[in-house]
Amino acid sequence: MSYGVVAYGTDSKVTFHSNYSSVVYAGQMSVPSGVSPVQPTYTGDHHLALSSSLRDSNYDMGWITQYEITLDVDYMVPFYCPDHDNQDVAIMDIINEGTKWVVNLLFSGTSSQAPDVYAFAPLTELPSSSVTLSDYGIAVYDSGSNLVFTDNKRPLRVDDVVTISHSNSIKTNSKGACGTSGHSTNTCHVDFTPNQSSTISGSTTNSSSKLYSIVPSAYGGLAYTNSASGTSSCGLFGLISRPWAWSYKSWASFRGVVRHPRNTTNHIAGWEGDFGGAAHQYVQGDCGFSGFLGALIGAFLAVFTGGAALLVISGALAGFVIAGLTTSTTPSLKAYDTDETFDTSNSAKLMITDKTYYGIS
Amino acid sequence: MAYGIQVDGLNLTYSAFSVVAKGSLNSATTVNLTKNNYDDITEFEVVFTPTGIRDTSDEELRPTSSQNSSTITITQPSNGTPHQYLVLGR
Numbered sequence: 232m233s234y235g236v237v238a239y240g241t242d243s244k245v246t247f248h249s250n251y252s253s254v255v256y257a258g259q260m261s262v263p264s265g266v267s268p269v270q271p272t273y274t275g276d277h278h279l280a281l282s283s284s285l286r287d288s289n290y291d292m293g294w295i296t297q298y299e300i301t302l303d304v305d306y307m308v309p310f311y312c313p314d315h316d317n318q319d320v321a322i323m324d325i326i327n328e329g330t331k332w333v334v335n336l337l338f339s340g341t342s343s344q345a346p347d348v349y350a351f352a353p354l355t356e357l358p359s360s361s362v363t364l365s366d367y368g369i370a371v372y373d374s375g376s377n378l379v380f381t382d383n384k385r386p387l388r389v390d391d392v393v394t395i396s397h398s399n400s401i402k403t404n405s406k407g408a409c410g411t412s413g414h415s416t417n418t419c420h421v422d423f424t425p426n427q428s429s430t431i432s433g434s435t436t437n438s439s440s441k442l443y444s445i446v447p448s449a450y451g452g453l454a455y456t457n458s459a460s461g462t463s464s465c466g467l468f469g470l471i472s473r474p475w476a477w478s479y480k481s482w483a484s485f486r487g488v489v490r491h492p493r494n495t496t497n498h499i500a501g502w503e504g505d506f507g508g509a510a511h512q513y514v515q516g517d518c519g520f521s522g523f524l525g526a527l528i529g530a531f532l533a534v535f536t537g538g539a540a541l542l543v544i545s546g547a548l549a550g551f552v553i554a555g556l557t558t559s560t561t562p563s564l565k566a567y568d569t570d571e572t573f574d575t576s577n578s579a580k581l582m583i584t585d586k587t588y589y590g591i592s
Numbered sequence: 593m594a595y596g597i598q599v600d601g602l603n604l605t606y607s608a609f610s611v612v613a614k615g616s617l618n619s620a621t622t623v624n625l626t627k628n629n630y631d632d633i634t635e636f637e638v639v640f641t642p643t644g645i646r647d648t649s650d651e652e653l654r655p656t657s658s659q660n661s662s663t664i665t666i667t668q669p670s671n672g673t674p675h676q677y678l679v680l681g682r
Contacts, residue, residue: 237632238597240607244682245632246597251610251681306614306678308639324645335645353611353678369597379610382599386608387680392637446642448654484648565649574653580637 236371247380249371252355254387256589260298260309260334260348268294268342271564273508279417279481281507289420290483290507293319293337298348303330304356310442310584311336314344319488319503322446337486337505349442349591351387354379388588391435396578397449397487397500398427401570410457411477417511421455423483428501435583437491437498445581447500448574449487452567456480465518474516481509482567489581498581506564609637609680616643617655617668617675625664625679633681636664641676 235249247253270292272281286292298309307327311320319339326333338346354362355377364370364381371380380386402425409419435441460476484506490499586592597604612630615623627636638657646652655668655675666677
């Protein structure tokens, strides 16, 4: 540079520069009033109940929650601090409307173990009212007279940047099997617990004070179907028959998540369920009825495909809305017909910093 | 400290990321940035921020970035949804 000011760290890289805005800590995000973590499940026609223990043991479901912050900036970068060691976390969505920023996040553990989330933003984006300059210290401005560095706002100090990639499959071992032998009730659930993950080594040791920023790209789902049809004897002496048919379907939708085992430099890219469901239908014809019952089963199966999931989750996400936005909406979740993953070839960058750099307790 | 800058009693001996470029990705596009245009910066990282709800039923893909010794390339795929990007440098 021919004019201005630049400072370097001991690694010979820039600490602050009068050409560029520093990125600074802008505040902790909070869970909006009335929002509680949810585990959305299918509750429509013919659904099988997913108990709390089943959601964990067979569907590996995490909790979706929401954070917000009033911040009058056009760009914002969220960092999270896991609630406990080995917690899986994924930032799912970031929404900006006006001066409000909202983050939807998926986490493992119990509903009371949501991570803390902190917002960082370019200093030039922050309104002047949120930056108080002292009568002493450093203030650096760019050629447009924008404040780009001040000692009152500590700059984003990144300890490590790690490239995170998720596996192309979620689960490769057996899910087990569920069927029914013609009964009208069913309590069976296959096991969708993922067994695929990737371990990526970094250079910084994970601890309870570390903050992580990543928006994973990978998502996908697992599905299971089974069905059968036949006839059974009925009538006097069993000389007449009646047809029967049943169909079973279940699925789990997954997001790519990242875990940061403490006292190691590893990061584990795995999978966590964000939506699940199971349904079973049994039908039988009248004694002596010779028609085919497949049409009924087919109508039942159509409930679960594609965009119809948006309808079936609407009840499950009741109360989980983006508060204060003019376009109220809910997370987009999908029911899967087959095992598949998306966007796994796209790696994402994980940035690691530390609460202590910004005076965050 | 014998030399340098001290902030709030802490020696400012570490590097920190600043914003060297930023923009929005609203449709399929490729953005190329020349590293030499950013004085004194030797390390670049691209951060993407989705700016809405991800529609997983639409098989959406996130944008990607790559870089070589002279160029940073940011690519928004055709089935992407709106994202912002920040190019951070230090």
